[in-house]
């Protein structure tokens with residue numbers, strides 16, 4: 001059984017999708033044992049508490065040096081014997097130390113089809129604004145491993161979502177979450193916990 005830490009900053013709907021998938025038995029070899037928030041007021045913390053999942057708040061601003069923040073987060077995850085870290089709307093950049101300590105063991109969910117609309121500055125509604133501005137007909141979500149370059153690590157699963165007439169960034173964000181993010185994130189986590197993801201260079205192979 002793998003111990004999963006979910007890192008959050010906001011509403012936590014992706015955390016909820018993971019909790020629900022776990023409840024349905026869809027992550028048989030993993031258990032969410034820790035929720036870490038960068039924001040003490042994140043609603044995601046309440047979701048964790050109502051499901052009896054231990055929580056911890058770690059704020060970047062409580063550390064004068066970034067490297068001390070990086071070490072504190074790494075130490076916390078290691079002290080809890082975490083096997084998989086899931087970034088589910090986590091708004092603080094991860095440091096080199098934690099990324100190295102959990103190489104190919106950190107999964108992020110990004111609300112576009114990488115390599116479109118990703119990289120620094122592409123977060124939240126901005127991603128959907130840019131997709132609508134460019135006039136693409138299809139967008140989606142990507143679950144991928146995290147490396148030192150933003151949105152660059154090996155892709156695990158992607159799912160496409162159609163853009164419709166009259167879409168606003170808010171409407172599109174909701175559709176991408178419902179049709180893609182909440183589906184592929186639990187699937188990627190289950191694959192990892194079942195040892196079904198082989199990383200080859202900057203790509204993954206999903207094992208049968």
Ligand code: GRF
Nearest residue numbers: 010011012013014089109111
């Ligand atoms: C999602 O759109 C996710 O793709 C992005 O941040 C948002 C988090 O939403 N990285 P929630 O907190 O899971 O509701």
